Structures are given as structure tokens and as C-alpha cells.
Amino acid sequence: MLDNTIYNERLDTMNDVKISARGVNVFYADTHAIKDVDVDIKDKMVTSFIGPSGCGKSTFLRCLNRMNDTIDICRVTGDIRMDGQDINAKEVDPVQLRAKVGMVFQKPNPFPKSIYDNVSYGPRIHGMARTKAEMDEIVEKSLRRGALWDEVKDRLHAPGTGLSGGQQQRLCIARAVATEPQVLLMDEPCSALDPIATAQIEELIEELRQNFSVVIVTHSMQQAARVSQRTAFFHLGNLVEYGETGQIFTNPTDSRTESYITGRIG
Amino acid sequence: MSVTFLLLILVGLAVVGFFFGRARALSTVQGDTRRLHSLPQYYGAHVAIFAFVPAAILLCLWLAILPAINGFLTQNALDPSDIPEGRDVSLVMEEVKQVAAGLDKAVAAGTITAQEADQPEQIIDDLRARFGAAGVALGGDVRLSVLQAATTLRDARATQRTVLTVLLIATALAGFVWAARQITPDHRARTSVEFSIKVLLIASALVAILTTVGIILSLIFNTVEFFRMFPAADFFFGMTWQPSFQGESYLGIIPLLWGTLYISLVALIVAVPIGLFAAVYLSEYAGPRTRSVVKPLLEILAGIPTIVYGLFALLTVGPLLVDVFGKDGLLGVTWMGGGTSVMTAGLVMGIMLIPFVSSLSDDIINAVPQSLRDGSYGLGATRSETIKTVILPAALPGIVGAILLAASRAVGETMIVVLGAGAAARLDLNPFEAMTTVTAKIVSQLTGDVSFDSPEAMVAFALGMTLFVITLGLNVLALRIVRKYREQYD
Numbered sequence A: 001m002l003d004n005t006i007y008n009e010r011l012d013t014m015n016d017v018k019i020s021a022r023g024v025n026v027f028y029a030d031t032h033a034i035k036d037v038d039v040d041i042k043d044k045m046v047t048s049f050i051g052p053s054g055c056g057k058s059t060f061l062r063c064l065n066r067m068n069d070t071i072d073i074c075r076v077t078g079d080i081r082m083d084g085q086d087i088n089a090k091e092v093d094p095v096q097l098r099a100k101v102g103m104v105f106q107k108p109n110p111f112p113k114s115i116y117d118n119v120s121y122g123p124r125i126h127g128m129a130r131t132k133a134e135m136d137e138i139v140e141k142s143l144r145r146g147a148l149w150d151e152v153k154d155r156l157h158a159p160g161t162g163l164s165g166g167q168q169q170r171l172c173i174a175r176a177v178a179t180e181p182q183v184l185l186m187d188e189p190c191s192a193l194d195p196i197a198t199a200q201i202e203e204l205i206e207e208l209r210q211n212f213s214v215v216i217v218t219h220s221m222q223q224a225a226r227v228s229q230r231t232a233f234f235h236l237g238n239l240v241e242y243g244e245t246g247q248i249f250t251n252p253t254d255s256r257t258e259s260y261i262t263g264r265i266g
Numbered sequence B: 001m002s003v004t005f006l007l008l009i010l011v012g013l014a015v016v017g018f019f020f021g022r023a024r025a026l027s028t029v030q031g032d033t034r035r036l037h038s039l040p041q042y043y044g045a046h047v048a049i050f051a052f053v054p055a056a057i058l059l060c061l062w063l064a065i066l067p068a069i070n071g072f073l074t075q076n077a078l079d080p081s082d083i084p085e086g087r088d089v090s091l092v093m094e095e096v097k098q099v100a101a102g103l104d105k106a107v108a109a110g111t112i113t114a115q116e117a118d119q120p121e122q123i124i125d126d127l128r129a130r131f132g133a134a135g136v137a138l139g140g141d142v143r144l145s146v147l148q149a150a151t152t153l154r155d156a157r158a159t160q161r162t163v164l165t166v167l168l169i170a171t172a173l174a175g176f177v178w179a180a181r182q183i184t185p186d187h188r189a190r191t192s193v194e195f196s197i198k199v200l201l202i203a204s205a206l207v208a209i210l211t212t213v214g215i216i217l218s219l220i221f222n223t224v225e226f227f228r229m230f231p232a233a234d235f236f237f238g239m240t241w242q243p244s245f246q247g248e249s250y251l252g253i254i255p256l257l258w259g260t261l262y263i264s265l266v267a268l269i270v271a272v273p274i275g276l277f278a279a280v281y282l283s284e285y286a287g288p289r290t291r292s293v294v295k296p297l298l299e300i301l302a303g304i305p306t307i308v309y310g311l312f313a314l315l316t317v318g319p320l321l322v323d324v325f326g327k328d329g330l331l332g333v334t335w336m337g338g339g340t341s342v343m344t345a346g347l348v349m350g351i352m353l354i355p356f357v358s359s360l361s362d363d364i365i366n367a368v369p370q371s372l373r374d375g376s377y378g379l380g381a382t383r384s385e386t387i388k389t390v391i392l393p394a395a396l397p398g399i400v401g402a403i404l405l406a407a408s409r410a411v412g413e414t415m416i417v418v419l420g421a422g423a424a425a426r427l428d429l430n431p432f433e434a435m436t437t438v439t440a441k442i443v444s445q446l447t448g449d450v451s452f453d454s455p456e457a458m459v460a461f462a463l464g465m466t467l468f469v470i471t472l473g474l475n476v477l478a479l480r481i482v483r484k485y486r487e488q489y490d
């Protein structure tokens, strides 16, 4: 944990910042996966993380909802605040935090249950629906947001694992938005999707931005440019550059960023 | 020459063959291994295999048929009148073999000279004493006819040994030479060795399968034999189990099956929840440190011989239960007469099954992909919610399979019930009564002096067959369920 003076020094703007991370380091046993990263995730904005494979994008994303707690060998240090509250503090319940910071994983991971049960899983454990009708409504709305409703509305009780890879990924997105998180972390949500579904998901991201903040990891520069307002470029565990998306893509200050977005390192 | 010695010779030939084959292969290419089709040691192995294997097969065959031939020879040497009234031929044959072996031993010990042994009739009165001096005890005096038959047997064996020695060494040498002559740079020794290895593996698999088939066949034949002596309907539907060797036995399996199932049920009621919860704790809650300590501990529990559990039931659990449920017990009830009961055996068997259930379930729970857990945690579920709503449902088919496997072990368990459940075959609902099981009755029907021509003894095979069918059914069901579950994540 950093002491307060340094913390304030590193804090550029506190207004409309949803999550602010300062001096975050992550270790997997002896591997130093994230090196002293500072990031502000702004509210009601889309932030994209780009960078070569293995640079730590997923790892950093998982710090934001404390998913790294579930990995025994993983150790996180540094200061991450959401709405000014230190999320690693003792009094913060990671379970509550994850209800507020939803996540879509890199690989689709539907539960071996029906499509309906997959989507209603979160609302059910958080008691978000009082009646079956309310639950039906949540499920439908979420599946629509996940651009999946039309394809599955006739087989809501078929197993979610029976869907195609891209459909599974959209199911996972629907599942995540069903709990109405304040922040949605999406780890390469479109890597298995065709252009149409991708466009639908990007639309969803745009829609979610009205109320939530979204963090998206992507390997597609075009996607980052299309959907995000702010972009962070990671390289070998370091945050190399972070700023307005337009500025990162047109006028990067760091030579590594420039090489990456023009395709020379990766 | 003795068989051991012959085998040693074969091994020696094989070793020589290996080095010879290798050297020969090398010499055909003047030491340039690149020109050989296979690595030099394959040529060596090729020769070694051909020197050893055919001869070894011959030896096995020989040893397998020899007793039959010798039995025939000796029986011919015996006059039918030599067999005493009311005695079985096989008993006399045993006697002959014993005397023949005794002669060999006495010669080896030096109490009889080799010449005397060739004509033992001359020292027949002295034989018993001389045998005694060599440490061979005989039941009675040796009868002349038996002695003559024994001499025939010894003569036959001596000839056979010579023939065997010659045959074996000839076969081995022939194999050696044949293989050695094949060696050329282009000879595919590697392929031939590979083939031999395949044959070896197939043969091992065959041994395993054939012995199983043999056991099942012998069970079936003896069961059929039993049903010739005892009506099948009385066996399967009889409500009384009351064997008596004087005749008029009641051999109904129902009380035994009832005892078996009741005890297994108690055992499963103990083992399944505890084993399952232990597995959930170990795989979902325990840190790597705890896991590394607790798992081996549980496995030690699985390694305890069941007889020890039986003692535990008899000496500890039984008396303890009596103290609570018996006369003058803590509860003031008199449900329990003695220490042996369904409860005693069931509880202890349950303890025995805990590690079985927990380690199988642990494997199954661990097979549930981490990504499912992540998905659930990522939606803000707690650990127990995740376990209850995601992990256990996903693992359920496998867990059911594990429980069925545990059930089939419980049904087949013997020592614990022999010591803990009692010996009375009873149809009762009170779990504190002594009852008995199929396995325990198989033991009691076959201990002591039994002759296998009475239904009281042969019933053991019918019981064993029933048990086998039950456990087989459970295992097949369990395997099918487990397999079905496996497909889910592939």
C-alpha cells in the first residue's frame, strides 16, 4: 500500500473516476506479471486494454474484481480504489465486489445448465427477482442485450453448453449483464464471434456505457478504436501508455506503442 | 536337470544371443551403424528372443501336460485290486506321488542310496524309518503296489527329464541359429522386436482376461451343480437360512441378502455424506498445505486391512453401542442384545468407505473445469453457492458413480461383517440386531472340514455367483454413469 502523499500525487483527476489503480504489482509465484501499473477507469466510459499476448492484460483485469484471489499462487500489491473505497481492504467482501464488477472471460464458460438457468444464475443468487415473471423479464432483456435472444428464444431450456462457441460467448455476456454490474470487465469478448455478432456486442457496449463503465481487452485495434474512449497499452507487464483512444492511435508518445499499433511488435 | 537349471541355461543362451547378434550385425557393416536398418541392439534382441521364447513356450507346454501323462502312467501301474475298498483313486494317487517325492528326498538326504531307491521293494520294511530320518512323514506303512507305482512314476520322470533337456536345448539352439543367420544389414530387426513386444503385451492381457473368464466359468459350473442338488426356487425365494449337515437344510438367500443390503445401506449412510463433504472441503476450501497433509492421511485410512476394521468393530464399536443402546445403557433402552449388530458392522464399514468415497469424489470435483468456478465467482457467488449450484450438479453423475462403486465394495465386504455383524441369519428391521451377510455365510459354509458333494457346501458357489452378479451390475452401472459424465467437458 502506498502512503497518502504519493497516492495523492499520482492521482490526477478524482472526478468521474470509477476505479483508480495505483502502483499495482502482480506476482504468480516468482513471475512478475504486472509491474507498477497506474490506471484510472472513468465512469460511463469504455476503456480498452491492448498489448501483445502474455503482457498481462487479463491479469490486470482480474485485479479489478479480485478474481486473482482464487489463484493460490497469485499475489497482488498496490492500491485499487473503486468509488474511493480500497477494494483490497479487509472489510470489502470480494463476493459483493464481483456482483458490482461483472466479468466476461476470455474463454466462454457457460455452466452445464439450461440457457435460462445460466442467465438467471446471477439474479437468483442476488435475489434480484421476486417472481418468476420478473425473472423471465430479466432473462429476456439480458439475452437481447447479449444479441442472443432471437437465436435461443425457442430453446431456453436447452443446455447452454450445446450452443456454438460464439453463442456461448454471447450467453456469457448476457449472464454477466443480467446482474446489472456497475463495471463490466470483458476479456476478449469478441474473439470467437463473427462480424455481425461482433457489431451487436459493440452496440451493447455502447449502450452499457450510458450507465456503467466498461473495460474491454481486445487484440483488434479497430475494435479498440471503434468502441473505446480511452486506451491502455500494456507491454511485458508494464503500462506503456494510457490516454485518449484517438490520441493513442494517431499520435502515440511511446515508440513501443507506435510499433505495436502499426504491427511491428506483437 | 531340474527345471530351474534348464531355465538358467535358456537365459544364458539368450544373453549370449544378444551379444552375438549385436556383434554380428555390426560386423556385417564393418561397424558403420548407419548402414544397418535397425540399431545394433535390436539385432541382439532379435536373436535373444528367438533363442529364449520358443524354448520357454515348449517348457510351459511340457509342464502343463506332464502331470496328466504321469497320472495316466501311474494309474496304469496300479492294479484296480490295489485300491482298497471304499477309497478314492485320487487318494491312492496322492499316496503314490508322496512316496515318489519321499524317495527323492531321502536320496537327497542320503538316508537311501540311489541304487536302493531304484529297487525300493527290497527295503520296503525299512522305508518308513528311513523316510523319517530324511524328514518325510508317512501316514502308514508303504504298500507294495503303491511303491511299485511310485517307482514307475520316478522312472518316467527321469526319462522325461532327459528328453526335456535335449528338446529344450535343441529348440533354443535352433532358434538362436535361425535368428542369427537372418542378420543382414537390411534385416528389419526393429520390426520383429516390436512384434514380439506386441505379442508379449497381448499375452499379458489374455492372461488377465482368461483367468477372469476361468473364475466366472468355475463359479457358473459349480452353481449349476448346486442347483442340481437343491431347488433354485427354494434358494432364491427361501425366507429361512438354516443349513444342517445332517440333511434337511433350509438354504434361502433372502435373509442373507437382507442382511447384506441393510448393512451396506448403513455403511453408505455413514460414508457418503462424510466422504463427500470431506472431498468438497479438500478440493474447494483447503489450501495446498492442508491438502498435502490430509489427502495422504485419508489414503492411509484406505490402506488399513479390513480385518483391522473388523477388530475395531468387535472390540470398540460393538461394546460402545451396547453401552448406549443396550441393557442398562445410557438411553435406558434395550434395543441391543450383544455387541455384534447391523449397526456395528455398518458404522465400521462406513468408516472404511469414507476415504474411498472422498478420494473418488475429490478427483471428480477436481475434474470440473476451473473456468466454471471462475464464471460463478465472477458473478458474485460465494464459495458454497458455487459448490451447491455449479460444481456439485456438474459433478453429480460422477459422484453417483463413485457411490455405486462404494456400494459394490460394501456388498462384497467380508471381514468386517464376519467380526461385527454376527452369525445369525435373520429378517429383522431392528438395526441393533445381529444379522449376517452373503459373504459371511460363504466363509462359514467353507470353513472346517467340508466335502464338496453336499448342497450345504456347494451353496457357497451360488451365494458367490449372486454376489458377483450384484456387484458386477453395480460396477457396470457406475462405469456407464461415470463415462457419460466424462463426455460432458470434452
Ligand SMILES: Nc1ncnc2c1ncn2[C@@H]1O[C@H](COP(=O)(O)OP(=O)(O)OP(=O)(O)O)[C@@H](O)[C@H]1O
Residues within 6 Å of the ligand: A028, A031, A033, A052, A053, A054, A055, A056, A057, A058, A059, A060, A071, A106
Ligand atoms: N494462473 C497463472 N499462473 C501462472 N502464471 C500465469 C497465470 N496466468 C497468467 N500467468 C502469466 O502472467 C503473464 C500474463 O498473462 P495474462 O493472461 O495476463 O496475459 P494476456 O495479456 O491476457 O495475454 P493474452 O492476450 O494471450 O490473453 C503471462 O506471462 C502468464 O504466463
Ligand SMILES: [Mg+2]
Residues within 6 Å of the ligand: A057, A058, A059, A106, A187
Ligand atoms: Mg488474456
